[in-house]
Amino acid sequence: MSVKHALLALLCEGPRYGYELKAAFEARTGDAWPLNVGQVYTTLARLERDGHVERDSEDVDGHVHYRLTDAGRRETRAWWDSEVTREAPPRDELAIKLALALTVPGVDVRDVLQRQRTATVRALQTHTRRRARLTSAQRDGTAPAGAGTTAAVLVLESLIFAAEAEVRWLDHCEARLLRTADPNGARP
Amino acid sequence: MSVKHALLALLCEGPRYGYELKAAFEARTGDAWPLNVGQVYTTLARLERDGHVERDSEDVDGHVHYRLTDAGRRETRAWWDSEVTREAPPRDELAIKLALALTVPGVDVRDVLQRQRTATVRALQTHTRRRARLTSAQRDGTAPAGAGTTAAVLVLESLIFAAEAEVRWLDHCEARLLRTADPNGARP
DNA sequence: CACCGCATGTAACGTGTTACATGATTCA
DNA sequence: TGAATCATGTAACACGTTACATGCGGTG
Numbered sequence: 001m002s003v004k005h006a007l008l009a010l011l012c013e014g015p016r017y018g019y020e021l022k023a024a025f026e027a028r029t030g031d032a033w034p035l036n037v038g039q040v041y042t043t044l045a046r047l048e049r050d051g052h053v054e055r056d057s058e059d060v061d062g063h064v065h066y067r068l069t070d071a072g073r074r075e076t077r078a079w080w081d082s083e084v085t086r087e088a089p090p091r092d093e094l095a096i097k098l099a100l101a102l103t104v105p106g107v108d109v110r111d112v113l114q115r116q117r118t119a120t121v122r123a124l125q126t127h128t129r130r131r132a133r134l135t136s137a138q139r140d141g142t143a144p145a146g147a148g149t150t151a152a153v154l155v156l157e158s159l160i161f162a163a164e165a166e167v168r169w170l171d172h173c174e175a176r177l178l179r180t181a182d183p184n185g186a187r188p
Numbered sequence: 189m190s191v192k193h194a195l196l197a198l199l200c201e202g203p204r205y206g207y208e209l210k211a212a213f214e215a216r217t218g219d220a221w222p223l224n225v226g227q228v229y230t231t232l233a234r235l236e237r238d239g240h241v242e243r244d245s246e247d248v249d250g251h252v253h254y255r256l257t258d259a260g261r262r263e264t265r266a267w268w269d270s271e272v273t274r275e276a277p278p279r280d281e282l283a284i285k286l287a288l289a290l291t292v293p294g295v296d297v298r299d300v301l302q303r304q305r306t307a308t309v310r311a312l313q314t315h316t317r318r319r320a321r322l323t324s325a326q327r328d329g330t331a332p333a334g335a336g337t338t339a340a341v342l343v344l345e346s347l348i349f350a351a352e353a354e355v356r357w358l359d360h361c362e363a364r365l366l367r368t369a370d371p372n373g374a375r376p
Numbered sequence: 377c378a379c380c381g382c383a384t385g386t387a388a389c390g391t392g393t394t395a396c397a398t399g400a401t402t403c404a
Numbered sequence: 405t406g407a408a409t410c411a412t413g414t415a416a417c418a419c420g421t422t423a424c425a426t427g428c429g430g431t432g
Contacts, residue, residue, distance in 0.1 A: 017383080042386090
């Protein structure tokens with residue numbers, strides 16, 4: 001549903017065509033989630049089918065612009081007015097994997113934990129470096145200092161916050177693992 | 189891919205039938221992500237198609253047990269040996285939504301932020317309460333103190349860590365928003 | 377000319393969700 | 405007897421990803 005609503009939101013600024021939408025999406029999310037062009041078109045087709053967008057007149061270059069319908073505007077409004085539910089968040093593969101690693105025989109949980117920690121720390125560094133590049137470009141004026149860049153920085157920071165929490169959680173898991181596996185930890 | 193690999197992992201403990209797999213999955217994930225039974229069957233069918241599992245002999249009650257094939261065991265092994273990549277994490281609807289709310293005209297970002305904060309805090313409380321219920325049941329002996337309950341607690345804690353990080357991020361967004369919107373914040 | 381990037385699609389596939397159909401068992 | 409739960413499925417659909425086809429325009 002993210003892509004669908006994102007396209008609707010972008011079309012609030014005015015009619016756009018496929019490649020523009022892809023570029024606008026990636027600019028605002030700091031290339032964190034590259035968007036396949038094909039998906040833009042299929043999503044646009046579904047939005048048109050559902051009456052949320054319609055084809056606009058083609059411009060001089062023959063680009064196929066889409067614009068919001070009233071129903072699309074209502075849909076977008078409803079999106080802004082609703083919260084992203086975190087009571088039942090999307091299944092987290094990592095949490096599931098560790099929960100199973102704990103209970104299934106023949107799995108070295110410590111090994112899984114440590115390898116994952118390395119991977120997550122590496123991801124954290126990637127995001128941090130990207131953020132540094134973005135903010136310095138913003139200062140230099142290389143990147144436009146508009147709301148788009150600010151949004152991209154915030155997106156990267158959400159990834160950073162999440163990765164940091166994940167590292168903490170992995171350490172927490174390892175600590176608890178030591179406590180339960182080591183019988184003389186609690187009562188010496 | 190989570191469900192597929194989870195079923196494979198559960199079948200490492202021995203042949204099981206559909207409802208058992210659903211129950212086992214939910215026991216280990218603390219009901220955090222209820223699993224539709226239908227999906228168990230469709231996933232099993234696809235695993236059978238791919239040669240990762242095969243039908244076992246039916247038991248006295250006529251239950252259709254499935255067991256791992258060698259290919260399935262290899263697939264599971266490969267899962268344990270690989271990291272869950274966080275360089276390109278699944279698209280986060282909340283981050284996308286806020287990034288767009290910042291740039292699209294006619295959206296009250298502060299309002300979106302505050303309503304989301306409330307929702308996330310509520311989710312955090314839900315997870316915390318569930319965790320408390322689980323650990324107390326574990327102490328009472330109401331719940332089995334095995335690895336399954338430990339796994340469920342860790343899963344809930346991953347949700348708690350993530351929700352806490354999200355609240356911090358939302359506050360961070362609001363602070364940055366104030367700074368950029370308020371022109372006399374940086375240079376008095 | 378050949379190649380690359382832009383631009384618009386389409387087809388096939390994988391995964392996940394919901395709703396429905398069907399039968400057996402259990403229990404008030 | 406009637407309702408609820410267990411149990412095994414199927415069908416239809418939504419979303420996402422990848423790969424491919426096609427044409428246009430500029431550039432080496």
